[in-house]
Amino acid sequence: MSLLEVTNLQKYFPTYEQKLLRRESDPIKAVDRLSFTLDSGETLGLVGESGCGKSTAGRTVLRLLNPTGGQIVFNGQDVTNIKGEALRKLRREVQMVFQDPYGSLNPRHPVGAIIAAPFEIQGIKPEGGVKRTVQELMERVGLNPEHYNRYPHEFSGGQRQRIGVARAIALKPKLIVCDEPVSALDVSIQAQVINLLEDLQEEQNLAYVFIAHDLSVVRHISDRVLVMYLGKMMEVADRDTLYERPMHPYTQALMSAVPVPEPRRNRERILLTGDLPSPQNPPSGCVFRTRCPIATERCAAEVPLPTELEPGHVVACHFPKVRDVL
């Protein structure tokens, strides 16, 4: 049994007409029929362009947003619609690390209080007292425990992200959703935080949902990678399969666009034309067809269903074909 099983997850945001009566119009389908599983100690990378619904998916899985449809099973328990005390208990097991190390820490609270907040909220008295536990956590993530009484503004971006990580691991959760945890950091600092996340995973058998737009970082940290476009799953496979033998034209286009730090390596680039369509009026059939280089009439008529083409490699495309784009 997997730690997390997500089946046909949907998150629609209602929209209203800009008229007097403000009737409800077509919802924005931020996440539409997304399914995946995640084991303990495993990292699932969630990639896609901005606006593809990857952050919404992460937040809905944690129940920070209420799903519109589908099912979320965590540790054998259906958590799709739990409320109140049951939901609060779930929060001990699932945590989040946010992108913005400036916005996700309260500037008026000292770091000690920020990291201790989970204990307070959950009414847990850790062995050895809160202060000692917090200082141990600070030490674990590479912060000086003597800085217990300092405020967030006294720390650099990388250190702040460490504070966010310390807070997330305080209750020894089983699953952490990391939403672009390193994209705001400088390259040399980025590697420090990535290594920290990897070490913690190994020590505590943590499962990560790692949301990022940087495909190189995702390749480094993930065991499996899921590619999203306009709220839908395009392709999922284990890391090496996805990067070495991508089958979905969107995955191929995405990878071919990433610049590689090696001069004069003439890679073929699959250029996507146009911008992302609105998730309020997604194209009929395959949502990617308007920008797909190989789309046909069939793609407009029929929605391609996610199909397992080889063990663990699921592709939602009518014309899947392996193509080396690196």
Add this chain to the structure above:
Amino acid sequence: MTEPFLRVKDLHVHFPTDDGVVKAVDGLTFDLEKGKTLGIVGESGSGKSVTSLAIMGLHRGTRAQLSGEVLLDNQDLLKVSDEELRGMRGRKMAMIFQDPLSAMHPYYTIGQQLTEAIQVHEKVAKASARTKVIDMLGRVGIPNPQRRVDQYPHEFSGGMRQRAMIAMALINDPELLIADEPTTALDVTVQAQILDLMRGLQDEFGSAIIMITHDLGVVAEIADDVLVMYGGKCVEYSGLDDAFHRPDHPYTWGLLTSMPRLDRVKSERLVPVAGNPPSLINVPPGCAFHPRCTFREFAGIDCAAAVPELAESYPDHLSRCHIAPAKRAELFTEQIAPKL
């Protein structure tokens, strides 16, 4: 010998503050020819953006203290009058900023802002300027430019806005284009389009480009020369191939080993640069990088004692390090190259 198109010589930009002098740029020298691209790489606070603002003369009227020379076509931009400089901005040199939303005026349409950019330099009728604007918007890949020209910046998506700003920068065919992290806020697919666009326009107009970025992948894709900055100083300056195939400064090594790769799985762990970038008020004495450098034992002298000179380690390849060049070459081959 003819002078290069752009020559920056011993540029210093210092900001006096209550806490001390911020030495944002401290003795920077480089050359750039027409039709070539220089990539400037560095972390936040390394002085790369301040350099570009200094070239554009955008520190004027602030408390910044500038010294050195910025020679564009043999004219020292630090000495020309405000009036002359205004005539050069846009036409002689132009800049693309990282965040197009804050670089554009929200109350004016894209068309009005681009038309103004033309009319500042040329006495042309509004109608003909407008035609030129529509043509330019089409060239940078904005679909439907006749309709788009009358829209406001907020009606454009991030990628479109960045294109509109590139159109604004290019509308007077500038000879020098400075791009400050032009693709950092964009998705990779859009980034690829923008880089292609810049390359295409360079082929067409033969402009010189300064590309400021922290992404070594972007540099590999677009630059001819690479300049690595750290703590306000250039630590390594070389041709593109040298920068990636025989980088010669421990900081450049750190940047390369800390980056995950798309095209292959690296050795299990990334090798980050320990510690944090320096404060520009209290730049560490001697080599600014020495507190974070894992190789300083090989220098043979105290790295904190003196600032290393920028010296040639290979032909046309300068670096600023106390470790002997031969030793550095050995360290790179033995310890760094296998990790890349």
